[in-house]
Amino acid sequence: MSIATLIFTGREPVPPSLDSAPGLWKSQISHSTANLLDVTFVDSNNGWIVGSNGTILHTSDGGNVWERQNSNENIEFARVVFVDAAEGWAVGKLGIILHTSDGGNTWTRQGDEFTTLRLNLIALAFPDRLNGWAFTESGSFMLTTNDGGETWNREFLGYTSNRSDAFFTNTRNGWVIQSGGGLTHTSDGGSTWDSEPGIAERGISVRASRVFFLDDDHGWIAGSRSKGSSVEFTKFLSDGMVAFTTDGGRTWTRRDSGTGR
Numbered sequence: 001m002s003i004a005t006l007i008f009t010g011r012e013p014v015p016p017s018l019d020s021a022p023g024l025w026k027s028q029i030s031h032s033t034a035n036l037l038d039v040t041f042v043d044s045n046n047g048w049i050v051g052s053n054g055t056i057l058h059t060s061d062g063g064n065v066w067e068r069q070n071s072n073e074n075i076e077f078a079r080v081v082f083v084d085a086a087e088g089w090a091v092g093k094l095g096i097i098l099h100t101s102d103g104g105n106t107w108t109r110q111g112d113e114f115t116t117l118r119l120n121l122i123a124l125a126f127p128d129r130l131n132g133w134a135f136t137e138s139g140s141f142m143l144t145t146n147d148g149g150e151t152w153n154r155e156f157l158g159y160t161s162n163r164s165d166a167f168f169t170n171t172r173n174g175w176v177i178q179s180g181g182g183l184t185h186t187s188d189g190g191s192t193w194d195s196e197p198g199i200a201e202r203g204i205s206v207r208a209s210r211v212f213f214l215d216d217d218h219g220w221i222a223g224s225r226s227k228g229s230s231v232e233f234t235k236f237l238s239d240g241m242v243a244f245t246t247d248g249g250r251t252w253t254r255r256d257s258g259t260g261r
Helices: 112-117 231-235
Strands: 002-004 027-029 036-041 047-051 056-059 067-069 077-082 088-092 097-100 108-110 121-125 132-136 141-145 153-156 163-168 174-178 183-186 194-196 206-213 219-225 241-245 253-256
Touching (some): 163 206
Antiparallel strands (some): 047 056, 077 088, 097 108
8 A cells, every 4th residue: 555644743833835845745655455544653764554454564764664563453453653762552443552662563452441342442642651542433431541551541521423533732732523524622631622613613524534733723634525425525625635723723724735635
């Protein structure tokens, strides 16, 4: 499967200008037949991809070469998060949470008590080594940890809308994208959630979307056109579109990524 990645490695909160950056996207070959669902990079060299059939891939040269890591699982992984080149987590079907402290050379399970619930974990956020949030695709609760995943707790979320992605900039501020296009925000670590109108008021119908924030104000979302559903999505984020905010998600400006995907 080919890979097209856009990596935000800068620290200055400047909105991207994709139109003025030709060659920003580069197609790479993973040599994997799995359905690849998520990618994360901690620097310009070290990155990981997860997908179906227990697939976890790692690169140490910016994606020129990808090598498979042994997850010892045969599930579909939906998300992978690393806080540095050593410490990372992956989540997916059946409520399985994997953790590594050696860059993925070895992966071990966490939160096994939740596997009996057969959860579909679809979103994951770790702003640091200790504090993390894992979200199910649907339902009214989330899983949280404050000890790096040694223990996970089930906490009430406050709403039941389907979810597609999450991102936390610190232990207080986080965002969750609803699979129907809405965006919710917390400023107290997930105890309470409020809707951000910047996306929801446009009536977006999102088939797949991602969210990333550089800080509490500057963030990006990406998605693809909804298939067989509302056409309103194409007015804002048609295939290959990304959008950025400079006010914490209250308003968004769209850009063409140049990928057409």
